[in-house]
Each structure stands twice: as C-alpha cells, then as structure tokens.
Amino acid sequence: MEPVYAREDDVITPIRFAAGPWDPAIHHGVAPAALLARAIEAAQPPGAGQVTRITIDLIRPVALRALKVTTRTLRNGRNLQPTEPVLTANSTQVARATAVRIPSLFASSRFRLLADVAAARSDLCEGAGTMRAERGGPSLAATAPCIHAGRLRPALTQHPGFDVPQKKGNRGRRF
C-alpha cells in the first residue's frame, strides 16, 4: 500500500494521501499528527515508558510540501519525560506537539479498569462503505484523500449524527 509520506534523510514529503477535507492543497490534521506522534516515539530510548498524552498545536495550515521534524526533550525526569517535536515547512513552524511520557515501572501492578465501552467492538462493525451508502453520499470527512487511506466503521447502530439542511441531490447528509 502506498505510504502517505516519503522520507529522504530528515525531509518528509507528502505523496498523495495527506490532504484534508477543507482544501486539497492542505494537510488533513491527522497526517501531521501521526508524524509528530512518530517523532515522539522515535525520541524515546529503548525500553522507555509509555506516552500518556499528546497535544498538537496546528499553528498554521500545513501545505502539501516538504516538512522537517525536530524534537527536544523538555525534561528527562524520573516520573515524567515531556517531549516537544516541532514540524517546520521552509523553516516556518507549522505544527508542534507536546507529549507527556511516564516510565513503565509498574507493568506488574494490577489496577481496576473502569473503561466502559458503550459502542460495539470494531471487529463486529460493518465497514464505512455501508455507512456512506446508507447516508446518501459521502460525509464531509470522508471526502478527504487522507481518509481514503484509512478505514471507518460506525460503532453505533443508531448513528448519532445530525441532519444538515437538505441541498439539491443530497438526501439528508449526515456526519
């Protein structure tokens, strides 16, 4: 499968599937988000802890051009290892992330887990192809090239979307 980015040394270039829904020349937010997440993981030494939070500032629209990522570790603490990768295009900051990492010291501890999953498991859901057909046309999000490179499965049988005003040739589009 064709990748979203090509990499040569430290230059990362979008190929075809990075574009978003609002403008074909601009990245979908998830593509630089994935790049920044990769940079955070790449910055950690082997055996280091898990990432517990990533916050991404989309500083300006990320054009479909060559990008560079530089990462610095803000602190190499015992309990916390915050990291800050920055994405630049032509030396201009276009996105930056801050991440919190904690060391995996407690892998054997047993905690009560409180996660309630009210929706169906992804392997029990039907593909988004069905969803799109049922909804009478692709949703706004689904028009993005970046989304064509991924898969969607609605996890609720009663889709909690809302109707948008009807346009000609658009049977109650939902998203």
Place this chain on the structure above:
Amino acid sequence: MDAVFEVAGQAVETSASAGGPWDHAFQHGAAPAALVAWAAERLETGPPMRIVRLTLDLLRPVPVAPLEIRSEVVREGRKIQVAVISLLAGDVEVVRAGVLKVLRSSPPLPEGLGEAVLDVLLPDQCEAISDEQRVSSTVARSPFLKGVSARPATRDEPRLGPAAIWFRANQPIVGGQPISPVMRAAIAADFGNGVSSVLDPKQWSFINGDVTLSLARPPVGEWILVNADMLLGRDGGGVAAARLGDVEGYFGRSAQSLVIERR
C-alpha cells in the same frame, strides 16, 4: 484576604497559600494553572479572541517561591493565536503551557444546538462539604484548598470513583485583580483527579503531570462544576477527565495525565 500571588511585571511572589496536597513546599497544580490563565488572558490579540484551550505541562514540582512568567506568541493569525507561557523558578522552567485563542464571532447557529444542560444539582441546591469531611481527606489537606469552597453536586454517598463537585475559588489569585471565569475553570480543571480517584489516596498517589482545559464557550459566574472520572492503565499511567459546567450548563472539558504510585 491576601492573594496567592503578587505579580509585578514578569516577577511573581508566591504566598504559602499556594501549597499543594502532597508537599506544602510545592504548589497545588491549580495555583500555576490559574496564574497561567491570568497571563494568557492578558496576552493581547489583534481582533478580539478568547481562550479555547490551555495545556500546562507541569515539568517539575512548582516551588512555593518567587517565579518568573515568560510569554511568547508563536503565531498571530487572523482567526487564531498560539502562545507558549512558561513559569520559571530561578533559571529552571517548571511549567510550560500552550495557549490557543480563537476569534470571537457570532455565527448564526440554530437555537440550542451544541448546548449541554446540567444533569446534577445547582450549587445553591447543594450542601457545603463539612470541615470534618475535608480534614479526613488526605488530598484536602492542601493550603491552596483552604481558599476554595466545595459542594457535592449529587446526593450520593461519598465514595471512590466518578463524582460531580461544585468549586468556588474564594481567595484572590493575583493581588488586586479579580478571579476571571477562565481562571476559575483552570483551577477546577486541576481538581479532576482529586474528585474522581478510584484509588484510596491514603495508599496511592496519583499526581498529574499536566492539565488541559478546553472551553467550548466562556464560563460564567463563580461556581465551576467538575464532573469527573478516572481511567487507569496497568503500567502506572492514567487519565482523569471531567466535563466542566457552570450554572448555565456544561461549557468544556478537562483532562490530566496521571502518574500512579503506591505510597
């Protein structure tokens, strides 16, 4: 009532009332959160904007000691402003915060869409948490919390796990300045883990390494609702997250990344 902080230019004096629950020599996370919110609101914008998100990375324990505020606008856009605000103790960065502001406008939204009504009692229908209850709680033994009123927003018996509590900050945060609703929300955002712990705080610590506040609309009034729950990983990580409300309904969310340790 003395303020938690006195600010002159970039220099901040900190009073003992900033002290946190784990060690009184270090600040409660809510204190720097309120200070950063105050500094963020003072950052000028071209067109009128408001804060929609604040994320504080609590890089190190924040000492009850003189601090310096440094602000940098990373992007001054037409529709957004992105800024970084740091708190330094000596030359050491102890807090690094990201701020996102968005242009204030009035899009013609359909009536009632995207608003969330409260599913709990209003603060004037609730009883105050008694001093006895507060003293018995380890977490409440924080000097900072002496300046904060709390009222449970349901009639449920107190227990570990998800909870909804109203908070009102009474003590001035910055000397000579009112506590803005965004500062109140920033304070409340750091209470999620204390409110919703699934672990007994006498046996466990669950310090947060960060706090994030997201505001769908500006909060109003003095009382802020924290309707929180906590998720634990099996490897020492966890997340406390809350829906934040005021008397008009829910207005935003907060999240904290936790470091879980046996005491």
